[in-house]
Amino acid sequence: MCYALPAKRKLNMEPKRSYTNAMKKRVITLLLAAALTVALCACGGGQSSQTAQPTPADDQTAGNTGSTGEAADGGELTVGIAADLDSSLDPHVSSSSAGTREVLFNIYEGLVKPDTQGNLVPAVAEGYTANDTADQYTFTLREGVRFHDGSEVTAGDVVYSLSRAAGLETGEPLMSTLSGIASVEATDDKTVVVTLSAPDVEFPAYMTAAIIPEGSDPADGIIGTGPFKYVSRSPQENIVMERFDDYWGEKAQCAKVTFKVIEDGQTMVMSLRSGAIDLAAHLEASQVAELTDLTVQEGSMNLVQAVYLNNAQPPFDDIRVRQALCYAIDKQQVIDLAGDGHGTPVGSSMYPAFGRFFDAELVDYYQPDTAKALELLAEAGYDKDHPLEFTIIVPSNYTPHVDAAQVVVNLLDLLDGVVKAQIQQVEWATWYSDVYQGRQFEATVCGMDASTLTGSAMLARFVSDNAKNFIGFENADYDAAYAAALADGSKLVESFDACQQILAQQAANVYIQDLAEFVVMQPNVSGYRFYPLYVMDLACVAKTA
Amino acid sequence: MKLGRNKNFTAGAVITAFMLIVILVGMVWTPYDPNAMDGAAKRLAPCLTHLLGTDNFGRDILSRVIEGAGATFLIAAATVAIGLAAGLIIGGLTGYYGGWLDEVVMRLNDAVAAFPSILLALVLIALMEPGRTSIILALGVLFVPSFARIVRTEVARQKSLDYVASAKLMGAGDMRVLFAHILPNIVPVLLPSVAIGFNNAVLAEASMSYLGVGVQPPDASLGRMLNEAQGYLLTAPWYALSAGAAIILLILGFGLLSEGLGGQSDA
């Protein structure tokens, strides 16, 4: 959801359907083949990820680590993160920030997990089958998967974990994505059957939910099945994890990883320059400009940065005013001025890593056109003597959004004084309470991301009565198209495309870009891979002496 | 006060006059529009077209320093005015009347003074919307205790002097004695404190804007510029240096003036 760069809080969105290379059939019976398993396990594997625009550095580093095969001693890695983790490292708490989730990705695993292409690959489960009506899924557990405390994962652990996350006992799901689960049963030691209250063809995407030991509470100890095990944390300081030597798959390269909390962007840059940290992700172009002699990989943030407009209140309840802003704000200018030209323009609430869902034609739906903007504003009753005045609220800790807002104000200043926009920086907590929860705003610049690669993760929030519809978007056609997508898996792509088109036509927001993101590492560090989601996979990262 | 022969005063007056002229000129004319961005001129080093170079958005740093100095100056001046006005009233009344009111107000005064000023400012700003007006009000409140204390001490001292007694004998009311007779007499004592207060206000504005709660982008203020400039220390060190130099000149000018006026720089 609305979050921002140096990855403070990216929020969860409610996912409902579909992952990228999805299946068109209503019923999937995917027994995941050995070939897929290999693809998952091999670090590097020669291919660069789909979101990364390969840079020379990328080509160079991909591949050379995968060949080692066994768990080489990749040394001790120090990774800079821009925000401290949440108080709770409970993987089932869905309000956790993106920064927390990307770290936990290394520690916890679900029955399945996403790979660098956004496909689902088996993890704790070895495979699954669905019944004909897609409301019952049977998972077969993999042999020999162990928890960090040494015990083997049993069907009981899986039942406990899923029941806990779905809130089967309390009645309140910890993870809203799992609210469709009606029951979870173990039919034998290695088989778990999940029954849904309604058919859901994309249910397996939600089975990335972490598996934890039966009866355990993450508040008492962080125990998962991932390639790294949790060691310790110190508030505002660091989080330490170590390689889990009994990991079922390919062992992590590094013996120990320390996440160092470095909230200040400039300090992050200097720590990289000095070698105080080995790797940092989510950097911006301007920060990278200060770094030389280091390996830089460019990817994208996987979010939609936009000037989000409060459609429910004046002045932006008037479509002409919204459209005028769309014509006035040249995305490319924002990208050039605030991001040194790095970033991918978007035209609706979907980013390119979504592959088939992403409608690239919408990017140019509004061509920059000052005359047209002025015309629309005039129609709506604004001129030099009665200028359009509004405030753009920006969370102050996200430089890319603050910078983008500065450029936006600058571009609007060019409209002969007909638009007077001003910026107001607020703390993140205030942003939440005033903008997101209170909906007391006119415009805000932020980024919306997806926690799973499902169309709903991006689009559900614009349904009229959705609790997260903070821009107050109300459009019957949109609601219908969205409902159609959910109802009929075979029309998923068309229906979600219709949703995106409506958002563009209605100028729900002034869409700008999917921000570029840079991962910078010391020359002796290699193997970093991008995902189309907000995760930081460190298992394949190796450090040579 | 032999102002003419006082070197500190002269130096301070020259520096302050220079800054004031720059600020005044900046109100009507700057080399470039301080907020105009230019994608083709990002992070330029100082050169003939941009004397102090350009920033990350290709904005002319000289123009922004001029505008920023103006913003900082105005905020500091307004802050001191608020602090002084409230300080005069509170300090004047408590010093003149004394008693339990004096005790209570001065306790409160101490508490505010010992409260970490950054926290107090952050809280006050959070109550309002961040921006110019809020920072002036917040810092103004912060400056009340020190002025109130000085005024109180001085009023308490003056009220036992003969001229006060004679004013009373002539039938002047309390308010008249306090504000028409005593206040003019404490002005000389106050002047250096005002200059020092001004310096602290410049510093406080810079600190607040540096922490992101002061002047809002894209407008410039010296603290805001330092905040932005810190991100480009290596690629554009002139950015931080220009903003920092402007702060130093402002503070130096007023510091010397206050000394020329005979003040102790112990605030």
Added chain:
Amino acid sequence: MLVTLLLISLLAFLAFQIIPADPVTKLLGTDYTPERAAALRHELGLDRNVLVRYLDWLTGFVTGDLGVSYSYGMSVSAVMEGKGAVTAALSLMAWLLVIAISVPLGITLARWQGRRLDRVFVAMNQVFMAIPPFFLGILFTYIFGMVLKLFVPGGSILPEESLGGFFGYLIFPALAIAIPKAAMVTKLLRSSILNQMQENYVRTAYSRGNSRWGVIRLHVLRNAILPVVTFVAMTLADIVAGSIIVEQVFALPGLGRLLLASIGNRDYPVVQCIVVIIAAVVVFMNYLADVVTQTIDPRVRLG
């Protein structure tokens, strides 16, 4: 003194009642619903009366229970562990530097009053006094950290890793805080000595055949140091409060950074605790200044 501290803690407590957003909005994020918020508020005890909560906190604080941090879920003392040491070390180091620089310098300048060295230093002093500590911090980062590579900006070292490294890293931040203060103290000491030199007893001392240095050392210094001691004591309070922003510049994991982060998270128990600590130092040092003044010069009565 206690009354002042109580008043401060109450002010801090009340401040959070009025500023926008509460810990619950931050903790729930996008999963916010009025019901969940109400439940969480109840869980954290935030639905009780302000004064009840204040008294609750106060009894806890007095008995040594600092409460539990909202954002870290651990006790406030555990969150603050180590952070207080950084701020204390930084402040003390800066304070000692102030004394180490200003006392010899102030005396020397007074001794050589009017000579070229004195004039040069007095002018430079004016400039140093005008430099904001955080700008000095940025300058040091650039010059010593990036150009000369004498230290690693952002690479602060924990005391448990290496005690020497820990203090070594603090040198530049401490200097950034100390230099403007030292300039003020130097100036104060110099003018205080020069003031005393006008007194009658100095003339008497001269007439007994003392040299200028002898007069300063044996007679003047004792009297001249008085106002300086008071100022130096209050300087420590200033330094502690001012270290917040310098910690930010050098990314030091001290109380200041924790304070700013906790304000952002609306983590009141932590904020409350830090505010009281900082205020206690300020109040105590001011008190100490009074006591010292009185001890050295009994004529000064405590007001």
